[in-house]
Amino acid sequence: MNISILFRHLGIWESEVRYERYKSDVIVVGENISFVNLISTIAAELNIDELRKQLRSDTL
Template identity: 65%
Template sequence: MNISILLRHSGIWVSEVKYESYKSDGIVVGQSILFLNLKTAISAELDIDVSRKNIEISYIVEGNSSPMKIKNDMGVKLYL
């Protein structure tokens, strides 16, 4: 099974739950993707050189909930 992921990036956090002036992109990944592969897919889609920049991956369950950081394979399995 594949999962579509909406990527919101290049914006600013106005508050803990409000992100504005962002750009949107998307990727499709397999349900069993590993964290490293997810990070690689996101950085490739957004053309980010991870040797020069660090990316932080967060997941928002609902529009007004606080973002939850995905830091490892367990986070990927919980949120995807």
């Protein structure tokens, strides 16, 4: 079985409950996907360099 995940990004929070002018994307993953692979799939969809992000967070 596959699972569709909808996420919104690149928008602006107009208030605590209103997120506007966003881009919607959907990814489809298998029900047995690992957490690590899910994070990698989302990062790839959003063009996030996981290694760079990890290195940056390690320096904080």
